Amino acid sequence: MLLLLLGIVLLHIAALVLLFVSTIVSTWAETSGSSADLWLNCSTTNGGSHCDPANTSEWIQAVQATMILSVIFSVISLFLFFCQLFTLQKGGRFFFTGIFQILASLFVMSGATIYTVKNADWVPESASYGYAYILAWVAFPLALISGCIYVILRKRE
Secondary structure: HHHHHHHHHHHHHHHHHHHHHHHOOOOOOEEOOOEOOOOEEEEEEOOOEEEEEOOOOOHHHHHHHHHHHHHHHHHHHHHHHHHHHHHOOOOOOOOHHHHHHHHHHHHHHHHHHHHHHHHOOOOOOOOEHHHHHHHHHHHHHHHHHHHHHHHOOOOOH
């Protein structure tokens, strides 16, 4: 049981780290001389770097909000897991932990989907998706799987 709990916590922490990195790092889209993310658009010309704030349209703000909510819900879920681990009765299920983690996965999925659909309005066609965007999509199934495991998991002595 201890190894199972350790594995679940490591899966949760891996998803949480991916969520943090994908929300903070500045490579959701990149070209040879520029990169764009949720917060800044940076370009490199003649050896210098210049960054402008991200577009203020509603869709980028929706992506920002859903990514921040996914991080918040995942942190709350981890906190709830440790609280329930010590207070839950034998045989009880980790429903609240699982629900918050599943909500975190749905928020990251929503944010990445909105970005996928709307980035053509903001990013040049020559740009490719950056690693932070890919990490967001990798975090989605990890968070969903850990949330489902929490819902199924029962506490044992």
